[in-house]
Amino acid sequence: MATNLSPPSLSLANAVLDVHGNAAEDENQVPPFNINPKTLADMVNAKSLESLNRGGGVVQLTAALQGDLSNGISGYEGDLLKRKLYFGCNNYNRLPTKNFIFFVLETLKSMTSIVLLVCALIFLGFGMYEHGIKRGCFDGITNIVAVLFVVVVSATSSFSFSKRLQKLSDERNVFKVLVVRGGRHIEVPAFEVVVGDVVSLQVGDQLPADGLLFKGFCLTVEEFTVTGDSNTVEVTFEGNPFLLSGSKVIGGYGSMLVTSVGMNTGWGSMMSAMSREQDDHTPLQVQFHGIASRIGKVGLVVAMIVFLVLFFNSGETKLFDMFKKIAIFINSAIAVVELAIPEGLTLAVTLTLSNFVQQMKKENVMTRKLSACERMGEVSIICTNKTGTLTVSEMKVVEFWLGKESILDDDDGSVKGKALELLNEGAILNTSSFVRGLISDPEFCSCPTEKQIIAWAVSAKCVRISEIKRNCEVIRAEAFGSEKKRSGVLIRKRKEKEIHTHWKGAPELILAMCSHFYDRNGGVKFMTVEERKQLEDIISCMGKRGLRCIAFAHKRVAEDNGQVCSNLQESELTLLGFLGLDNQCREGVREAVKVCEAAGVKVIMVTGDHVHTAIAVATQCGILNPQEDRYDRAVVDGAEFRSYSEREIMEKINGIKVIARSSPHDRRLLVKSMKQRHSPMALVGHGVLDASALHEADVGIAKGITGSEVTKESSDMIILDDNFLSVVNVLRRGRSVYNNIGKFIQFQLTVNVAAFVLNFIAAVSFGQVPLSAIQLLWVNVIVDTLGALGLAREPPSDDLMLTGPPVNQSELSMVSTRMWTNLAVQISYQVFVLLTLLIKGTQVFGFTENVTNTIVFNTFVLCQVFNLVNVRLMDKQKKFEGLKKSKMFLVLSIITILVQVVMVEVINKVAGTEKLDWKQWITSMSLAAGSCIVGLVV
Numbered sequence: 001m002a003t004n005l006s007p008p009s010l011s012l013a014n015a016v017l018d019v020h021g022n023a024a025e026d027e028n029q030v031p032p033f034n035i036n037p038k039t040l041a042d043m044v045n046a047k048s049l050e051s052l053n054r055g056g057g058v059v060q061l062t063a064a065l066q067g068d069l070s071n072g073i074s075g076y077e078g079d080l081l082k083r084k085l086y087f088g089c090n091n092y093n094r095l096p097t098k099n100f101i102f103f104v105l106e107t108l109k110s111m112t113s114i115v116l117l118v119c120a121l122i123f124l125g126f127g128m129y130e131h132g133i134k135r136g137c138f139d140g141i142t143n144i145v146a147v148l149f150v151v152v153v154s155a156t157s158s159f160s161f162s163k164r165l166q167k168l169s170d171e172r173n174v175f176k177v178l179v180v181r182g183g184r185h186i187e188v189p190a191f192e193v194v195v196g197d198v199v200s201l202q203v204g205d206q207l208p209a210d211g212l213l214f215k216g217f218c219l220t221v222e223e224f225t226v227t228g229d230s231n232t233v234e235v236t237f238e239g240n241p242f243l244l245s246g247s248k249v250i251g252g253y254g255s256m257l258v259t260s261v262g263m264n265t266g267w268g269s270m271m272s273a274m275s276r277e278q279d280d281h282t283p284l285q286v287q288f289h290g291i292a293s294r295i296g297k298v299g300l301v302v303a304m305i306v307f308l309v310l311f312f313n314s315g316e317t318k319l320f321d322m323f324k325k326i327a328i329f330i331n332s333a334i335a336v337v338e339l340a341i342p343e344g345l346t347l348a349v350t351l352t353l354s355n356f357v358q359q360m361k362k363e364n365v366m367t368r369k370l371s372a373c374e375r376m377g378e379v380s381i382i383c384t385n386k387t388g389t390l391t392v393s394e395m396k397v398v399e400f401w402l403g404k405e406s407i408l409d410d411d412d413g414s415v416k417g418k419a420l421e422l423l424n425e426g427a428i429l430n431t432s433s434f435v436r437g438l439i440s441d442p443e444f445c446s447c448p449t450e451k452q453i454i455a456w457a458v459s460a461k462c463v464r465i466s467e468i469k470r471n472c473e474v475i476r477a478e479a480f481g482s483e484k485k486r487s488g489v490l491i492r493k494r495k496e497k498e499i500h501t502h503w504k505g506a507p508e509l510i511l512a513m514c515s516h517f518y519d520r521n522g523g524v525k526f527m528t529v530e531e532r533k534q535l536e537d538i539i540s541c542m543g544k545r546g547l548r549c550i551a552f553a554h555k556r557v558a559e560d561n562g563q564v565c566s567n568l569q570e571s572e573l574t575l576l577g578f579l580g581l582d583n584q585c586r587e588g589v590r591e592a593v594k595v596c597e598a599a600g601v602k603v604i605m606v607t608g609d610h611v612h613t614a615i616a617v618a619t620q621c622g623i624l625n626p627q628e629d630r631y632d633r634a635v636v637d638g639a640e641f642r643s644y645s646e647r648e649i650m651e652k653i654n655g656i657k658v659i660a661r662s663s664p665h666d667r668r669l670l671v672k673s674m675k676q677r678h679s680p681m682a683l684v685g686h687g688v689l690d691a692s693a694l695h696e697a698d699v700g701i702a703k704g705i706t707g708s709e710v711t712k713e714s715s716d717m718i719i720l721d722d723n724f725l726s727v728v729n730v731l732r733r734g735r736s737v738y739n740n741i742g743k744f745i746q747f748q749l750t751v752n753v754a755a756f757v758l759n760f761i762a763a764v765s766f767g768q769v770p771l772s773a774i775q776l777l778w779v780n781v782i783v784d785t786l787g788a789l790g791l792a793r794e795p796p797s798d799d800l801m802l803t804g805p806p807v808n809q810s811e812l813s814m815v816s817t818r819m820w821t822n823l824a825v826q827i828s829y830q831v832f833v834l835l836t837l838l839i840k841g842t843q844v845f846g847f848t849e850n851v852t853n854t855i856v857f858n859t860f861v862l863c864q865v866f867n868l869v870n871v872r873l874m875d876k877q878k879k880f881e882g883l884k885k886s887k888m889f890l891v892l893s894i895i896t897i898l899v900q901v902v903m904v905e906v907i908n909k910v911a912g913t914e915k916l917d918w919k920q921w922i923t924s925m926s927l928a929a930g931s932c933i934v935g936l937v938v
Contacts, residue, residue, distance in 0.1 A: 035064045037087050037195070041260040044210045047242040058214045058241065062257055067196040069214055069257065075181030080194055087195035090209055090261035092268040097166050103155040120144045146910055150777045157785065161350050164357065165370075175709045177208050180255075197258040203479060204688035204708020205249045209261045213241040216254015217477035221247040226267055246270075248710045250688055252479045284349045284374050284741065306763045347785060348744040351792035352737050363729045364704075364721040372699050372716035375680065376734025379601060379699060380805045383670060384684040386607040386614070387448060387548075388706050388722045390621050391583040395448050397456040399547065399580030403517045403525075404534055407577075419518040423576045426502035426552045427457040428468045430477075430489040448706070450480075452581055453504075453550065471495060478568060483663050483689070485509055485608060488568040490557070499557040501569045506661070507539045507578060507610070510551035517575035524574055538578065543612025546620065547580035583617070590622040592728045600804030601731065606659045606667055611637055614660035623657055638662035642669065649673050664689035671696045680805070684719070684727060685711055701727060736796035738806060743871045744791045746819045750871075751779065751864055754830040758860075762838060770838055770853045771860065772912045778903060779861060787868055790892040794872060822870060822935060829934050830863050833927050845923070854904060854913040855924055861900050862928030865893055870935035 043051045055061060059069070067073050073083075108114070124144070128137060176187045180198040190208035193199065199208065201219065213219060219235040226246045235243060235254070243256050246267030262268045310329040356373045360366070367373060384390060400407045402419055431450050458465065473492045480487035486505025493500065503510055511532070516524050527535075542549045553573040596603050603623050607614050615635055618624040624634055634657040641659055644652065653673055659666055667683060671693050674681040683690075683697035686707040691714035694700030702715035703722040712718055719726040755776065759769040771779070834856050841852035872889065903911040916924070 032082050032086050033065065035061075037260065037264055041210065041264040044212070044242050044259050045244070045266050047240065049239070049241075052212070052241070058212050058257060061212070061259070062196075062214075065196040065257070065259075067198070067257065069198060069255075070180075071183040072180030072198040073182075073194070073196045075184075075186075080192075083194040083196060087260070088262045088264055090191045090193045092263055098159075098162055100155065100159045103158045103162070104151060107151045107155045107158070117144065117147055120147055146774050146777065153785065157347060157350075161354055164354055175206060175208075175712065177205070193258055193261060195258050195261055199256050199258060200253075201249050201256060202253050202708075203249055203251060203481075204710050206709040206713065207243055207245050207247045207249070207256075209245045209258045210265045210267075211243045211256035211258045211260075213237060213243055213254050213256050216252060217474070218252035218479060219249065219254040220251035222250050223247045226270070248688070248713075250710075251481065252477075302760065306760065309764055310768075345745065345748055348748070348788040348792065349741055351788050352740050352744075355792045356733055356737055360717075360730065360733060363733075364719060364723070364726050365730055366704070366718040366720060367716075368712075368718065369716045373734060373737050375698050375716075376682065376730055377736075377738040378680040378805055379682045379731060379734065380679050381602045381604060381674060381681040382596060382684070382727060382731070383604045383606055383667065383681060383697075384724060384727065385686065386605055386609060386617055387583060388686070388703065389586075389684055389724045389727075390589050390605065390623075391585050391617060393448055393705065393722055395452040395548065395581040395583050397452055397579050398582045399542065399578070401538060401578040401580075403519045403575065403577060404531065404538065405520050407520065419520075419522055419576060422500070422502075422554050423552055424457050425468060425472060425491070425500070426489075426504055426554060426576065427453050428465055429472060429474060429491055430487055430502045430504050449548065449550065449581065453579060456579070475499070476568065480505065481689075483665075485661075490568050501555045501557055501573070503553045503568070503570075503573065504550055506608075507549045507551035508536070510553050510573075511535060511539070511575065513570055514553050514573045514575040515571075516573075518577070527575070535575070539610065540612050542578070542580045543610040543614075544616055546583070546613060546616035548583055548609055548613055550579045550581065552576040552579070585617065585620045586723060586725070589724050590620070592725050593622040595728055595801055596731070599731070599735075599801040602657070604657055604659070604670070606662045606670065608638075608662055609660060611635060611660040614658050618658045634658060635660065638666045641666055646673075650677070653677070664693060667693035668696065682727065682731070684724075685715075686722075687711065701730070732796045732801055735800045735806070736794070739796070739800060740791050740794055742819060743794075744788055746823050747787050747791065747864070747867060747871045749823055750826045750830070750867055754827050754834070754863075755779065755860065757827070757831050758834050758838075758856075761835065766838075770834075770856045774910065774912055775857050775903075778899075778911070779864070786892045786896050787864065790868060790886075790889040791872070793888040794886060797873075819871075825934055826867055826870065826931060829931060830860065833863075833930070834860055837927075847920075848914075850914045851916070851920065854908075854916060855920055857913060858900065858904055858916065858921075858924040859927045862897070862924055863931045865896055866928050866932040867935070868893060869932055 042048075052058075052061070055064075062069055073079060108117075121144070124137070124141065175190050177190050177193060178185055178200040179188055179193065180186075180200070185200065190206075193208045195209075197209075199211065201207070201216065207221070213235045214237070216235075220232050221235055221243065223233055223244055226244045232250060233240070233247075235241060244267065245260075245265040307329050353370050353373050357367045357370070387393070387395075431454060454465075471494055473494060474489055475492055476490040478486075478488040484505070486503055486509055488501065488503045491500050491502065492498070503513065515527055517527050517531070517535070518524055525531075539549050539551075553575050555569050555573045557569060593603050605614065605618050605621070605623050607617075609617070615624065618635075619626060633652070633655040636652075636656055636659055638659055638661045641649075641656075641662070642665060649669070650673065653670075659670070664687065667685065667690060671681060671683060675696075675698075680698045682699040682701055683694055684701045684703065685691075685694050686703040688708045688710045691708075691710050694702060694711060694716075695714045699717065700715040702712045702718045704712070704718045704720035705722045707715075707718070707722075717730060719730075755771060759771055763769050837852060837856050837859065841847045841855065842849065845852075847855065868889070872886075904913045905915055908915055
């Protein structure tokens with residue numbers, strides 16, 4: 001039977017989609033689905049309940065889509081392909097990525113490249129005129145090739161980094177969803193979702209497509225990213241079953257039928273329009289680009305001065321000779337400008353950040369925002385939750401209390417009455433868990449606490465999930481929320497036709513709702529003040545032993561004239577019992593906390609657990625020290641923390657190490673307070689309500705296993721293994737970013753300042769520069785590039801975690817006092833040695849002028865190789881420590897020396913050098929090695 005969901009003005013006849021999802025008319029082709037995709041998309045996007053009802057509702061629509069609300073689509077490859085061809089794929093159109101040619105052209109547009117190419121062409125013309133076509137072409141073309149080679153190297157570096165950024169962008173946009181296919185619950189990437197799929201939704205999920213709700217309770221979504229409306233939207237079966245792609249589930253749970261995907265959704269169209277190349281430059285990259293620009297302007301002024309001095313001192317009168325000299329003078333001026341622009345600074349930041357992303361991925365951390373790599377180096381506070389981060393993700397039920405009595409696993413047969421039956425119903429039905437795999441062979445997909453509660457009921461109490469669900473009908477449910485810390489369900493027992501309310505959650509909250517309790521004989525007793533105190537003591541005792549306590553309660557609800565009150569009763573309940581879940585600390589967490597303390601980083605645990613449980617776990621993890629910490633100052637209850645005034649928070653925040661029974665608001669309040677104190681903070685979160693706090697934190701870190709998609713979307717980084725040790729690794733790598741960039745600043749400034757001073761003095765004093773533009777291209781681009789690569793890949797040293805976090809980070813404050821001292825000494829040594837060679841080389845060593853200039857160039861390059869060893873480790877006692885392990889550093893240093901040999905001995909005509917004998921090489925090497933010796937002495 002054909003399903004008509006369109007308004008009268010729209011036709012569904014013979015609508016077919018091509019591979020891009022565009023409707024096309026084909027009279028000879030029978031469409032695989034008798035429904036128009038565009039009309040279907042318009043109906044959901046417009047939230048037209050009239051069109052949905054006219055088409056027979058969700059059930060008829062499912063039949064038209066050849067689906068099944070219980071078992072989902074078949075999931076066979078042929079069926080999936082058919083749906084993708086007709087309805088389109090679940091992705092959006094994006095602009096093509098920039099290719100290599102783009103970066104070559106961008107590099108050629110730079111002022112340095114343009115001037116060098118113009119000069120090369122001028123030299124080509126003069127060379128052909130003066131030396132004939134053959135020799136003139138050779139000299140000119142080799143200059144052009146040298147410039148183009150440098151352009152290609154620079155473009156290759158930029159292209160490679162762009163590809164890595166694209167890969168990072170693709171990875172961070174991938175998330176998985178739970179769908180039903182062939183009667184199985186399976187996880188698939190969001191881009192594999194097709195029309196007709198049944199998708200299970202939980203709090204924190206991002207909707208992968210447009211669809212219709214057909215099952216669930218209290219489902220609330222936020223459509224701000226789609227519609228711009230900041231108000232939350234309640235999704236119901238009758239009034240508003242429409243779900244829009246890109247929305248986020250912030251309450252309840254349910255299942256939806258997918259109706260539109262990809263470019264047929266509003267989200268897909270919007271993302272396609274927004275998919276322009278974004279500026280992914282980090283603050284440091286922007287700062288260094290600005291520095292290079294400002295220094296370049298100063299260098300341009302100095303270059304003009306050099307040009308004018310050379311021009312007026314030339315004394316040439318012939319026009320041809322004058323033009324030839326002008327070309328030479330321009331080339332000398334370019335050499336000065338090249339030295340003035342620290343082009344390698346931005347490259348060093350780029351390579352360091354790129355290496356950070358690569359190394360972090362190997363250590364189970366996905367970087368979503370490059371700027372977080374820099375900010376992590378400044379962090380002085382890490383705020384983390386407990387479960388799954390400080391403790392293992394798996395829990396185990398180790399205690400069961402029925403009322404005031406502890407029940408052993410082998411002793412529950414002595415429990416009489418309906419208490420166990422009611423407890424099992426509460427455990428199985430009062431949950432938002434989904435079943436993964438075959439429904440007959442359950443594997444639960446939910447938070448660790450709920451998974452263990454259900455697993456305990458199934459294994460220890462031999463509960464049959466299918467039987468309980470068959471005998472009971474869920475009328476209403478209230479999903480667990482970190483604000484209320486409880487969940488509830490209203491059920492009808494089909495056989496007895498009884499209505500029951502079940503609650504579970506934080507024991508003190510559930511206990512406050514109870515007036516009675518069960519004993520092991522099945523009797524229901526009134527809860528006296530003394531008995532309530534005894535139950536509170538049981539809760540406290542479990543907490544002090546580090547157990548997470550979950551309370552269960554229920555109430556039989558009377559029907560009023562056959563009508564059931566849809567509200568869940570919250571008073572006069574009967575306490576069923578307590579479950580104690582053991583949650584052991586992760587291996588290595590205590591040592592990781594000590595590493596943070598040594599590094600001057602404070603760890604704050606923010607948890608929803610009872611205060612006694614929080615104290616026990618924090619003490620096990622080493623966050624609290626029983627001998628030093630006064631619990632009344634170091635531990636605070638969430639309600640108390642929220643009651644503090646701004647002034648009180650500022651006064652007490654230094655001493656707080658644990659916030660128990662916290663809410664997401666406490667995390668936001670903590671982040672706000674730390675920002676006011678200018679204390680850089682990293683926040684670890686996983687719940688949907690943690691998203692805003694993660695967004696506001698200096699570094700927001702989401703959990704990859706238990707974290708919601710909403711939380712991941714708001715984060716800067718994702719720890720894929722949920723392990724606190726990964727957070728500490730990020731901290732170490734973050735500090736290494738600043739440290740390595742600081743080293744390169746020292747290396748770059750030494751190269752640039754030494755060569756700048758040398759060329760400037762030589763130009764003014766002798767009317768020529770010893771280091772030509774081609775030679776300085778090699779120094780300024782190739783040497784800098786290899787140096788940046790070597791230092792960027794230096795692994796973080798343990799010394800980084802033995803001092804406090806850096807303060808007031810800027811491009812110059814990264815260079816420590818020790819570094820500045822070494823910088824000044826190295827520049828002084830290199831300038832002195834090179835000027836001495838330039839002035840006295842011919843007299844003392846008997847070198848010709850060309851050989852002297854070549855030795856100056858050779859010594860200068862080799863000085864930079866030895867200086868790399870200096871800047872690698874500032875401690876003069878550890879200059880060569882770990883050098884064998886730094887394979888990349890060694891390889892790049894050797895490559896630099898080999899290429900220098902080629903420059904001098906093989907392509908000397910291109911490089912403007914003379915071949916050197918072994919004695920001259922020893923002279924260059926010895927003078928250059930003095931750079932390292934000076935570094936050891938100072």
